[in-house]
Amino acid sequence: MKAKFIIVEGLDRAGKSSQCELLVKELSKSGPVELLKFPDRTTAVGKMIDAYLQSKSDLNDQAIHLLFSANRWEAVEDIKSKLNSGVTLVVDRFSYSGAAFSAAKGLDLGWCKHPDVGLPEPDKVIFLDVSEEVAMQRGGYGNERYEKLEFQRKVRSIFQQLREPNWAWINADESVENVHQRIVQALGV
Numbered sequence: 001m002k003a004k005f006i007i008v009e010g011l012d013r014a015g016k017s018s019q020c021e022l023l024v025k026e027l028s029k030s031g032p033v034e035l036l037k038f039p040d041r042t043t044a045v046g047k048m049i050d051a052y053l054q055s056k057s058d059l060n061d062q063a064i065h066l067l068f069s070a071n072r073w074e075a076v077e078d079i080k081s082k083l084n085s086g087v088t089l090v091v092d093r094f095s096y097s098g099a100a101f102s103a104a105k106g107l108d109l110g111w112c113k114h115p116d117v118g119l120p121e122p123d124k125v126i127f128l129d130v131s132e133e134v135a136m137q138r139g140g141y142g143n144e145r146y147e148k149l150e151f152q153r154k155v156r157s158i159f160q161q162l163r164e165p166n167w168a169w170i171n172a173d174e175s176v177e178n179v180h181q182r183i184v185q186a187l188g189v
């Protein structure tokens with residue numbers, strides 16, 4: 001199997017982390033696979049993002065947007081070298097989250113997309129669409145910035161604008177196993 005760059009997107013509480021883990025397990029049956037997650041909170045830039053998300057620091061909307069983008073750019077050599085050496089990457093959030101969460105604050109969508117131009121393009125985007133009711137049943141949102149119903153609604157509507165025909169838009173309200181099966185079907189593996 002040729003290495004693929006697979007991006008998993010969705011609102012908070014959509015089940016991305018669990019689904020990414022299951023997908024990595026499944027794909028590893030047919031070749032090398034690794035999981036990446038953005039924001040990567042372990043880098044210097046990632047630590048600034050983490051402080052912002054936890055409201056331990058304040059940054060203006062443009063500045064934090066550019067930090068999220070920088071956090072992807074600082075991984076670009078690693079991403080490219082892995083893909084070139086045949087490692088499929090499953091990525092928990094990437095540029096689409098970057099655009100959707102910042103544009104939901106009222107920033108221009110075109111401006112939001114621009115800093116990510118030139119980053120690797122996905123072979124497939126899986127969007128996990130969770131309803132508000134199920135997100136609430138899953139324990140509701142946490143304490144981080146953006147984890148508010150009204151804001152998540154706006155983010156979802158921007159994701160709908162970003163959606164392209166090749167996205168797999170998957171109902172994430174179902175059981176973990178069902179959602180996993182749908183993802184596997186969408187990828188044709």
Ligand code: NYM
Binds near residue numbers: 038094098101145
């Ligand atoms: N987020 C994530 C952004 O606002 N911009 C980005 O570029 C990325 C990758 O960070 N609410 C937001 C979405 C989430 C938050 O992500 C933290 P996670 O996957 O919950 O750790």
Ligand code: MG
Binds near residue numbers: 012013
């Ligand atoms: Mg979250």
